[in-house]
Amino acid sequence: MNIRPAPTLYTSPPLVADDPRWARIVERDKSADGQFWYSVSTTGIYCRPSCPSRTANPKNVALHDTLESARATGFRPCRRCNPEGPSLECGNAALIAKACRIIEESEEEPSLEELAATVDRSPSYFHRMFKTSTGLTPKAYATSQRAKKVRAGLETGTSVTEAMYDAGFNSSGRFYEKSTGMLGMTPTQYRAGGANEEIKFAVGQSYLGAILVASSTKGVASILLGDDPDELVRDLQDRFPKARLIGMDREYEALIARVCGFVENPSVGLDLPLDVRGTAFQRRVWQVLQEIPVGARVSYSEIARRIGSPSATRAVAGACAANNIAVAIPCHRVVRNDGALSGYAWGVERKRALLDRESPQTA
Ligand SMILES: [Zn+2]
Structure with a gap:
């Protein structure tokens, strides 16, 4: 048999405790504000239902359908929930909106x-x-706002550096230290813009200086050459502004070793898939570049002719300059009509070194 505690006995009829509105007062239900009010005889105040004060004993509480009725008790309005003013929530919302504007601006x-x-x-x-x-x-709100500014900047096509300054970072070191976490902060929003792709990268050393290798799930997306590894990482972010860059992990060492080996000796070939990204025109140019054999040199106008746009020499040079994948897309094998080396995105000295190594006897 069950032994139950004796039911609570009230000295006055338990009207308020039985009223469904009482539960809303106990829960401090903000949605009840403005629908009714309550007064507490022991403290001599009246409140809105969401009042954060300690819950009164219901036997001391009276419920009021109107503010006039609450005032008619002769009690004073509660200082905490301010039943005569805008609701606490409204008041706070205004302050928070103000704070948000300050953070954003x-x-x-x-x-x-x-x-x-x-x-x-x-x-x-x-x-x-x-x-x-x-x-x-x-x-966290401030960080998310900065991330938003960076993403917005990146998505309108400004450079990473501009987006970084626009978002209030005054040193690239701090920006790069935070960018991965920042840009990953609202992955769903960011993905909605077709971004948030992960690109893995690592930096090694070759006879050409620092070499950065980056890959997507589809293949090698970038090979960059330079002196300063940090600059290469920045360059990578510029080239893949929406991607999340993931620094090298263990299994990546084997990949960068293979790519370095290939850069040292292009004739061995790179038996890795490439993830080639560019406009239709650029991809046509890069396709033709990949058909130039090791050791050969081809002029810009010859490339233009091969893609069927003989007057597009300047655009061909532009496509060469926009190449993301050094050596594997051998834009270094494109030279001027008179044989002069012309420019190279990674420095004309590297272009010379690459060509010398590929065909030392003709250099
Ligand atoms: Zn109150």
Whole structure:
């Protein structure tokens, strides 16, 4: 048999506790604000249903359908929930909106103290209020805003450097230190823009200096040459502005070794798939470049003729300059009509070194 506690006995009829509105007061239901009010005889105040104060004993509570009825008790309005003013939530929402505007418009990320001061609240209160309302801390909100600015900048085609400065970063070191995490912060939003692809990369050394190899799931997406590994990483981000760059992991060492071996000696060939990205015109040019044998040199106008656009010499030079995959797409084998080396995206000295190595006797 069950032993049940004796039911609670009230000295007065338990009207309020039985009223469905009482449960909304206990829950501090904000959606009940404006629908009814309550007064507490022991404290002599009246409140809105969401009042954050300690829940009163229902036997001391009266419910009111109108504010006039609550006032008619002769009690005073509660200072915490301010039933006569805009609701606490509304008031806070206005302050939070103000703080959000300040964060969005600031060049430098404002400190918690600065933000709290502009809305006339203590830092801890402001922090809690902000988080309750937005689901984010002010700092996380500021970071997400910067990420948004960076993405917006990148998606309109500005360079990484411009996007970085526009988003209020004044040193590239800090930007690159944060960018991966930042751009990954709202992956769904970012993916909605067709981005958030992961590109793995690693930097090694070759006789041409630093060499960066980057790959997507489809294949080798970039081979870059230069002096400064950091600059190569920046260049990579410029070329794949929407991608998330993932630094090298263990299994990647084998890949970069293969690519370095190929750059050292192109005649061995690179038996890795390439992930070639460009306009239709660029891809036509790059396709023809890949057919130039090791050791050969072809002029820009000859490439233009081979793609069937003999007058497009300048555009061919542009496509060569836009090549993402050094050596594997051998734009270094394209020279001027008179045999002069002309330019090379990674420096004309590297072009010379590559050509010398491929055909030392004719150099
Ligand atoms: Zn109150």
